[in-house]
Amino acid sequence: MSDPQRSGCPINLTLEVVGDKWSLLIIRDLMFGNRRHYRELLGGSIEGISSNILADRLKTLLAAGIISRQDDPSHKQKGIYSLTEQGIELLPILAQMAGWGYKYLPVSDELGIRARLLMEGGPKMWSEFMDELREIHLGVKRRRRAGPSVGERLQAAYQKVVADKKAGATTA
Amino acid sequence: MSDPQRSGCPINLTLEVVGDKWSLLIIRDLMFGNRRHYRELLGGSIEGISSNILADRLKTLLAAGIISRQDDPSHKQKGIYSLTEQGIELLPILAQMAGWGYKYLPVSDELGIRARLLMEGGPKMWSEFMDELREIHLGVKRRRRAGPSVGERLQAAYQKVVADKKAGATTA
């Protein structure tokens, strides 16, 4: 319950909140996978998180003010998890991690495409995406732009890689 | 020894390498604390890492190609740990984490000042600092600039806060 913090160093404090193997993946799924319910987060995670860990991390992230939880009007037992502003601002960390991983680790094609686009897009794209997240998770209206949103572009690029791979597998 | 990776997602892969509570702190000390020997890393860590964990993480980081180790000519048992290019390029992740922690967590004055300067300096300052790290850790000569280096400026700012705090404590 209580956390005897190891030091007042900002990097250390950040690690104490999200420096485990699951928290940032949950946040990733909230951000990029648009999973908002417990079962979605549980089943949708490619890495296969277990239910007790997920429940525990959601509690921790809630307590840390990184996510929030509201009741789903469509079902009395369902909860909708949302990112808070504080949670949305984790995006640059995730983006940098994705970029580094893309550059140095054996990333799969399908899962790497988003990282590549985010790297190429840079901070300007990140901040546009954060505005989209503010609209989705916080209900903050944003100034509409021409063309597809960053979220849509990332999704479309992912779909295309998956489709291409499938086509390649059948012809080759 | 072998790591059955959970997924080919770049964020997940990055977390599998440096996503524990200690690895990034060791890298932080290598980067900002200029600690290069085992004992320095062991004793200098404000968080108090234990020796077995440190030994284990150094092994892991070595295997991952994030740091390298050379013998110290001055002492047959001493080793000098250095960041590789791959390790140096973790700086933006650390900088973003520091910035986020500085903004949202109860960071101490002394330890927060570097985070603030890195945030204010932005990517341009980070890349200048990375060049300095390349010189220190990789022996790559860099183009000299006028005035103190980023490393020196961070260090000076830290010292100043410590000194001010001490003075404040005695007068107040």
Add this chain to the structure above:
DNA sequence: CTGACTGCTTTTATTTTGCAAGCAGTTGGA
């Protein structure tokens, strides 16, 4: 030749994690 120092290893206890099952409610369809 001795006492302090070097990078680690070993041992043991505690905490965290992972897996499988289960549970009290809710909901929609028959």
Add this chain to the structure above:
DNA sequence: TCCAACTGCTTGCAAAATAAAAGCAGTCAG
């Protein structure tokens, strides 16, 4: 009205990671 499927989570237990303390063989300066 009843039941099967689904809701978010909890429980029990084994395995793994972590933490604290002590120790160890070699090195080096005086």
